[in-house]
Amino acid sequence: MNNENKITDWKIISGILYGVGYNINKIIGAGIFNPDVILKLVQSPGIALLLFIVCGFISILGSLIYIELGIRSLPSGIGEQKYISDAFPSKKNFGNNFGHVFSYVAIFIILPGEIVAVSYSCAQYLLYIPRGNFINDYDPTAMIVSVLILLVITLYHASSKKISDYINQSLALIKVISLLIISIVGLVKLAANGFANWINVFNVSSNSGVYEFGAYGNGLIQ
Secondary structure, three states: OOHHHHHHOOOOOOOHHHHHHHHHHHHOOOOOOOOHHHHHHHOOHHHHHHHHHHHHHHHHHHHHHHHHHHHHHOOOOOOHHHHHHHHOOOHHHHHHHHHHHHHHHHHHHHHHHHHHHHHHHHHHHHHHHHHOOOOOOOOHHHHHHHHHHHHHHHHHHHHOHHHHHHHHHHHHHHHHHHHHHHHHHHHHHHHHOOOHHHOOOOOOOOOOOHHHHHHHHHHHHO
């Protein structure tokens, strides 16, 4: 089988729309649209907005790099391991070794840690409904609920691909609609007071520049 048939002969399981939905679910929920930590660090809405724009632009550049690496990797294959192997020099097999190390760390450390953290945060939000407050210390109830959440997600992904696709796409649609509602309401409230909300928008209550640097780092992480 030649390289042309490697791609064209494959059966398409998930289309572009499903891929967009999965990316939306991964991005929305990671804290990118909740810059409260940045605002607490800089103590200024204007600076927080600028950091949000700057870090968003850097994220776009990273996305464009991924697109370029993906196009260059076709038709031999795609994926982060392939991208890293192609991006680094092939001398002494450095690129392949680095790609394998990254895959190992991602599979056994990064992704499991991310899944556990997100499921625990989800459990805290669910428990906030009956409790009315968050418990930041050791919370065994939240741990049990987070384990149950992981079990439910694992079960419906293992039982049927169609069910998991429908659930993931529905969640992506709900997230997009929620963001649109929040954005529209915010713009309406902003326009209601004219330019009053922009007065002293860059005032900083803190005199230390360390907070601004920390907020920049937090924005890059999110």
